[in-house]
Amino acid sequence: MTDTVTRKLQIRGLVQGVGYRNYLAYKAGVLGIRGWVRNRSDGSVEAVVQGSAEGVAEIIACAGRGPRAARVDAVDSVESAGEFSGFSVRNTE
Known part of the structure; x- marks a missing residue:
């Protein structure tokens, strides 16, 4: 049985208005990752990703x-918790 890993990500750079959330949601679907992604009012993107260790490493x-139009300056990752049944794009917070 594979252990489930859950990580909270904060992504900084040119990551809003470039299709970033849809890109991450698509990649999550391909990799079987559960969780969510949303824009933050400070211009960053926040996500919680959950799945196998290998899948989570790949989504990070x-x-x-x-996506091609983005410029990612940093991805911060910390342990998180929660149970998710799919992957969703949430409203800006």
């Missing part, structure tokens, strides 16, 4: 690349 790598 994807977060660091971003």
